[in-house]
Amino acid sequence: MDIAVLDRSAVSGRSHLHDASPRTKLLAFALVLASIVVSSNLFIVVALALALLAVITAERLPARQMLPLAAYPAIFAAVFAIASAPDALAAALIIAKAVTAALGAVTLMFTTPYPQVFAVAQRVTPALVGDALLMTYRAIFILAEKFADLTRAVRLRAGISGTHPIRSAQATTRALGGLLLYSVDLAQREYDVLVLRGYSGRLKVAERPSRSPRTDQSLIAGSLAALAVAIVWRVYWASVINYSWIPLAAALLGLFAALLFRGRNR
Amino acid sequence: MSHIHIPDGVLPVWLWLSGWIVAVALVWLASALSARSDIRRKVPLVGIVSALVLVAMSSEIVPIAYHINLTVVAGVLLGPQLAIISAFVVQVVLALLGHGGVTVIGLNTLMTMTEMLLGWALFRGFVKLLGRGHVRAASAVTTVITLAITTTLLVGLVAVSGVTAATARETGALNPRNLTFASPFSKGVVGIGLFSGRQTATAPAVGLKRFATIVYTLGPIGWIIEALVTAAVLGYVARVRPSLVFEGPLAVAEPVLPGDEHGVH
Incomplete structure (x- = not known):
């Protein structure tokens, strides 16, 4: 775990996500997590992972360092999945959930300096x-x-x-x-x-305000959309099960678009 | 087995939510008790020992899906009150680094906390029984017993969550239509096929026995490795700085300024 790379990216990275307010990023992360918890459809969870990958690609975040960190829980999830899942698809769902949640967490930490993340946590x-x-x-x-x-x-x-x-x-x-x-x-x-230095039992960290309100709005809208999709496929699964490929295809298209956009701007 | 390696959205909501509630209550209690005593000066020690546990956890032994935890070492060094705080801090940081789910932070905290508290209590008991000259043996036995107990707790947790052949496991999502926790494996995408939507759902043959067999087969290898490392580390510390191991965190002597050995200015 090369945590120095993580910190360097969080502190000196320049992307839209870095400009967003830490509080918004934490809320977006919570919504993504809720989508993972709600979803029992492998395609939806994989679509969520691909959407996160598209964001990482479009924002030019250090994917090479992020992906191994996100894949790390897959080893342990695989042991649990192999040991307890009834079939291969259920096992794949468990592993996909682990990797997607980790990808969300890693994206948050690679774009937010840790004192800012903990500044929000310190309030509660x-x-x-x-x-x-x-x-x-x-x-x-x-x-x-x-x-x-x-x-x-x-x-x-x-x-x-x-x-x-x-x-x-x-x-x-x-x-x-x-x-x-x-x-x-x-x-x-x-x-x-x-x-x-005057420590009296409380380290105070001031929360940094957003440098890009538009990114904040997009983040919340995107993560709310992800949660809505997960809820629809969970509640109305009988009606929409045949269309499970649509979110997956949309996320794949998004990823290809991000890769293309990134390649052209190089 | 310092924490359960079960991802978000697999365990039932009631289970992980209960874990969160109990863990938060214990952390608040430990913090409130700490406010009364002079434990605050040991906050950096909590940070450092938690970081040490995290550094140890970051190196994984791939073939057996095990990583060193040093939770017994942390428990011995921190004592019960600070160990509770440390367990929570470790799990929050782990979850933020993508290792371990966020929803299971509560359950993971309880697991780590149990390991640290058991480690602390058993180590003190064994040292009393065997004498201070047998720190290595005491720490090795403590570690094996502690890990065996927490591994059993993990298997119990999975059993409670409904992973049995008789009951279908659910992902923890509440179905708002009938307010029940429906099984995704019996009627979701997994149960009825990817696109057809017409196949009949079947109850999964999930094996708690299989899970327990794998955990109890791979686990002991990890316990032995952990016991050897813990024995070596605590044995070394007991030889070089015994007060740290035998007297607990609050007994660590403050550094004395040269010329102020008797507290005279």
């Missing part, structure tokens, strides 16, 4: 949880980098090698132990610095 969570969320996310970067440095140092001193798996495992767990001690000291230092 206790102070302790809100602060812990911010500190956790920040600490992931520090620890991931430190752990990479530690394992590199151990490898350079021949502590990790393919021919000695037990010695390698011991060296890696010692590195983890070292990282843990480093983390505890870091936590203490961090608290001291926060107190010096």
Whole structure:
């Protein structure tokens, strides 16, 4: 998980989605999620995934980094699907739901800096949880980098090698132990610095307003449309089941259009 | 099994909603209790330990669909109150990174929380029983027992959700026409064919037994790996900085300024 790429895209990316208000993006994400929850039609869920891919393509987001992250839950969903689904289509539906929901979440995080996402969350969570969320996310970067440095140092001193798996495992767990001690000291230092800067039990993050109200409106309209389609195919499934291919074809067309548009503007 | 790897829209609404309600209530309770004590100074520690758990979870052992969790380590280091907060934070960040569903954050928090709390309690019990010289053994046994219990909880959760041969599983969508949770697999796109719409729906032969068999076959490999890593990490920390392991997060001594060893300015 290269979280630095995610953060770079969220902070320095330039797309319409980056300009939209974080609150709107969270609402749109919630609506997309509701569509996934409501839908029991594989075609509708796949159409939703393709629509999200079309948005990612049109907005020139770093798809190469986003797709592996979105595909990661598929491994675990596949185990659950294989273990419990009655047939292949049901299994495909479970995996499609996992990947589509992850794609929605990853799109949100690749276009919104994490303090902005948590600023919205902070309004509904206790102070302790809100602060812990911010500190956790920040600490992931520090620890991931430190752990990479530690394992590199151990490898350079021949502590990790393919021919000695037990010695390698011991060296890696010692590195983890070292990282843990480093983390505890870091936590203490961090608290001291926060107190010096006037921390009184609440980290306040101001919500950034929208830079493109039109994008906000489009996002809400698009995600509402997705939810409406999912509800129609859920409630009136007997009447519309024969037309399940329409949303899928529309999403595919959208994706091709986005690819074409992207290719021409290159 | 620190969290259920079941995507959004698979478990029934009542189940994941109950998970959310219980988890939020516990998080609020833990936060309220923390406000009374001086736990606030440990917020950075919660952040750091949660991040450590997340970093560990990001590396997956593909053949057995398992990743290291370090939840027992987190439970031992944080203690019960902070562990509850940490479990919630870990699951929120995981969901935002696309790993684990958003609707199942509540259930996942309860799973992780159980693992951390059990880990904390069992570790303390085993250390008392075996003595401080046997930290590695205590942590390994604690980890295996904890993971076995939470894996059983997972299987129980799937059983409660209706994954049995007798009852059709539903996706959690409420049918507004008759206010029932209808099974998509018995009459939706899966049950009646992709386009025909005329075939008769059949009850799926979903096997809880199959699910349990797979989980209990692959699980123990993961438990052993996790136990070895936890034993090594806690053993190392207990040797280098014992207060962290034996006395809990609030007992960690504040750094003393040179010349102020006796608190005299």
